Amino acid sequence: MATDTKVSVLGKNERKLITDPIDDNNPVTVQILGVCSALAVTSQVYPALIMAIGVTLVTAFSNLVTSMLRKSIPSSIRMIVQLLIVAALVQVVEMLLGAFAYSAYEMLSVFIGLIITNCIVMGRLEAYAMANKPWQSFLDGIGNGLGYGFILIIMAVIREISGKGSFMGWKVLPSWYIPNNLMVLPCASLFLIGVIIWVQRARNQKLVDVS
Amino acid sequence: MQKGLNIYVYVLIMTGITALVLSFLYNVLDPIQAKNKEEAKKKSILAALPDGGTGLDFDKNVKVVVLDAKGKVKFEQKADTKQEESDKLFAELNKRGQGVKYAKLVDIDLSLEEKFPLDQRIYPVYMVEGKSAKSTIVVVRGNGLWDKIWGYISLDNKEGKWTVSGVNFEHKAETPGLGAEIKDSKDFKDEFKGKQIYDNGGKYVSVAVVKAPKNKNWEVKSISGATVTSVGVSEMMIRGISYYLPYLEKVSGKADGGK
Structure with a gap:
């Protein structure tokens, strides 16, 4: 491994681990992972933000723990062990929120289950954390969580403003604007994510070859 | 091996x-x-009040009345109610089994009462004595799209007519931005203010949630994109408040008689 020789906390490669998943290798729009939850929780900005934070925490720490254990995990049961780590972490996050951030916990508790089933988490464990060092894996987890959250928030901002005329619950559009109820419905997120993928590919030519 | x-x-x-x-x-x-x-929970109950219950302390300003399945008063908390009296109530209630163990009046919850058959259930009423107004808060519980929804309905007795002065809805798992709007949207909750639960003929109608409200006194507009949850709220308002009717009618009847 080339990176093994170079010890660096936030070198060029490490920065790339964080920035890459936000655009060039976005888990939602490029890898098309975690789309289900991206469609489900984006009708408003606040829940999308909470969901983004939750997923980022879980991907980062499950990547870290899996990477630390990667040499000892027997390959035939690695999925089960990964699942155990993810489930335990989600439970820890849920308990901490319940004790110290109850209002956020009330909003998040529904989506905790969605975090366990989010393909991005397992995807990163399999594709990255099983083969890389803990610190790099941790950064990779943060990067992918941010990439996921970035798309979530773009969608939520567009949907909340056009569908409700508000942003984070505050009215931002004048009263003559009649909110477009279609944008709040689940189907709107489906074509919105299509438009986002289209715009991203038109702008970033690198991605055209990937598909 | x-x-x-x-x-x-x-x-x-x-x-x-x-x-x-x-x-x-x-x-x-x-x-x-x-x-x-x-x-x-305490905050959520007080939030049903028209001013959101700001400045009120649940332990000081709220007295709990417990009704039995027929709507008769089973227990009434007063300023001088001793711990032993409420302990006696809890001993009786906890005998019903199902793992329900009450130790405080605020513990009484319709989510636990649901475990019992209808004729064994009890219903809490929260009597709020604020600085200016007196309100009666009742609890309703029903089904949303994904899971249970429940709400606290603040009722005022205006010249013998029970009028909704505020509501606060809660839900377990409704979709944010859609069904969850019953809790998050202030506009939706504000619509309930001033609605009556009896029609002009004195018949119980409760407050219905409909797509196009025609009757200003008894109907509110549903949330678009959340039809199932809105229907659930409507059903909950009709069935949930009906359990309290014997009590409400007794109180309002008394109020009239006193004049």
């Missing part, structure tokens, strides 16, 4: 460590969470 054994040992150790960590955290954090939950 040797390799297979290693895997079993590995799985056992991993599960053991995870279980230890989680149970340790649970023991430390659960009491804090339970306290948060109780505080949140």
Whole structure:
């Protein structure tokens, strides 16, 4: 491994681990992972933000723990062990929120289950954390969580403003604007994510070859 | 065989460590969470008041009345109610089994009462004595799209007519931005203010949630994109308040008689 020789906390490669998943290798729009939850929780900005934070925490720490254990995990049961780590972490996050951030916990508790089933988490464990060092894996987890959250928030901002005329619950559009109820419905997120993928590919030519 | 054994040992150790960590955290954090939950419930009840219950202290300003399944008063908390009296009530209620153990009046919850057959259930009423107004808060519970929804309805007795002065809805798992709007949208909750639960002929109608409200006194507009949840709220308002009717009618009848 080339990176093994170079010890660096936030070198060029490490920065790339964080920035890459936000655009060039976005888990939602490029890898098309975690789309289900991206469609489900984006009708408003606040829940999308909470969901983004939750997923980022879980991907980062499950990547870290899996990477630390990667040499000892027997390959035939690695999925089960990964699942155990993810489930335990989600439970820890849920308990901490319940004790110290109850209002956020009330909003998040529904989506905790969605975090366990989010393909991005397992995807990163399999594709990255099983083969890389803990610190790099941790950064990779943060990067992918941010990439996921970035798309979530773009969608939520567009949907909340056009569908409700508000942003984070505050009215931002004048009263003559009649909110477009279609944008709040689940189907709107489906074509919105299509438009986002289209715009991203038109702008970033690198991605055209990937598909 | 040797390799297979290693895997079993590995799985056992991993599960053991995870279980230890989680149970340790649970023991430390659960009491804090339970306290948060109780505080949140008290706040949620007071939030049904027209002014959101600001400046009120649940323990000081709220007295709990417990009704039996027929709507008759089973227990009434007064300023001089002693602990033994409420303990007697809890002993009687806890005898019903189903793992329901009440230790405080605020513990009484329709989510637990649902475990019992209809004729064994009890219903709490919260009598709020604020600085200016007196309100009666009743609890309703029903089904949303994904899971249970419930609400606290603040009622005022205006010249013998029960009028909704405010509502606060809660839900377990409704979709944010759609069904969850019953809790998050102030506009939706504000619509209930001033609605009456009896029609002009004195018949119980409650407040209905409909797509196009025609009758200003008894109907509110549903949330678009959340039809099932809106229908659930409507059903909950009709059925939920009906359990309290004998009590409400007794109170309003008395109020008239006193004049």
